[in-house]
Amino acid sequence: MTDEIKLLMVAGDYVEDYEVMVPYQALVMLGYKVDVISPGKKAGDKIITAIHDFEGAQTYSEKPGHNFVLNATFDEIDTDDYIGLIVPGGRAPEYLRLNPRVIEIVKAFADRPLAAICHGAQLLAAAGVIKGRRVSAYPACRPEVELAGAIYADIPVDQAITDGELVTAPAWPAHPAWLAQFLTVLGVTVSI
Numbered sequence: 001m002t003d004e005i006k007l008l009m010v011a012g013d014y015v016e017d018y019e020v021m022v023p024y025q026a027l028v029m030l031g032y033k034v035d036v037i038s039p040g041k042k043a044g045d046k047i048i049t050a051i052h053d054f055e056g057a058q059t060y061s062e063k064p065g066h067n068f069v070l071n072a073t074f075d076e077i078d079t080d081d082y083i084g085l086i087v088p089g090g091r092a093p094e095y096l097r098l099n100p101r102v103i104e105i106v107k108a109f110a111d112r113p114l115a116a117i118c119h120g121a122q123l124l125a126a127a128g129v130i131k132g133r134r135v136s137a138y139p140a141c142r143p144e145v146e147l148a149g150a151i152y153a154d155i156p157v158d159q160a161i162t163d164g165e166l167v168t169a170p171a172w173p174a175h176p177a178w179l180a181q182f183l184t185v186l187g188v189t190v191s192i
Contacts, residue, residue: 008077008109009036009086010102010123016090017049017065018172019117023086024068026179030188035072035082039099042073050090052118052171054157059140060171074101079108084186089118089138089171097126115167115182117174121145124168136161136168 007027011020020036027034038047049065085106087093096102106114106127116124121137122144124130131149136159142152153161153168160169160178165185169178183190 004033005031006033006035006082007084007086008072008079008082008105009034009088010038010096010105011036011047011068011070011088012038012092012096013048014050014091015047015068015088016118016172017051017068018175019088019090019120020047020049020068021066022172022175023088023115023117023179026175027086030183030190034086035077036068036070037072037074037077038070039074039096039102041070042075043071045070047092052090054171060138077105079105082109084113084115084182085109086182087114087116087120087123089116089120091119093119093122097123103127111165113165113167113182113185115178115185117169117178118171121168124148124166125150130166133166134161134163135166136170138171 046067051063051065052060110129118138121141125144125148134153135150136153145152157170158173162181167182
């Protein structure tokens with residue numbers, strides 16, 4: 001693989017730390033050029049991440065994560081330059097879905113490889129790209145997934161589901177399954 005094969009990731013402050021860091025690092029390790037963008041920010045700017053954990057409470061806990069340095073400028077992105085899109089979760093999708101350009105970006109990948117995890121489904125629902133599709137997400141996003149006309153896939157937290165070129169998962173424990181299925185959609189076979 002060469003750095004000519006480009007993927008786009010849209011993120012923002014309080015994105016889930018693992019859900020931005022792990023896919024970014026794994027896909028770069030495989031030779032993809034992964035551009036990570038955030039509205040109002042340029043290459044070299046940082047976004048704040050949060051670590052969400054499952055510790056027995058009624059919902060996940062949140063702790064400070066790492067700062068993630070963006071490597072592309074939001075206002076300069078041309079979606080035609082990318083073969084696929086990654087949408088991590090955390091709290092970022094909640095407000096990113098209010099940005100019209102973010103919605104345009106998600107819509108541009110409706111018929112291309114698209115991987116979303118956890119609360120990333122909020123962006124998919126807001127963009128109207130999941131109607132009639134099987135979609136997993138963090139369970140608290142189930143109402144939004146169903147209101148968007150999708151079929152909520154109630155799967156274990158460490159699993160993922162593929163529907164055409166759309167790969168979704170409930171949360172970061174699904175990274176192995178989610179990334180493997182996304183790579184399959186991208187046309188890559190990984191064996192050990």
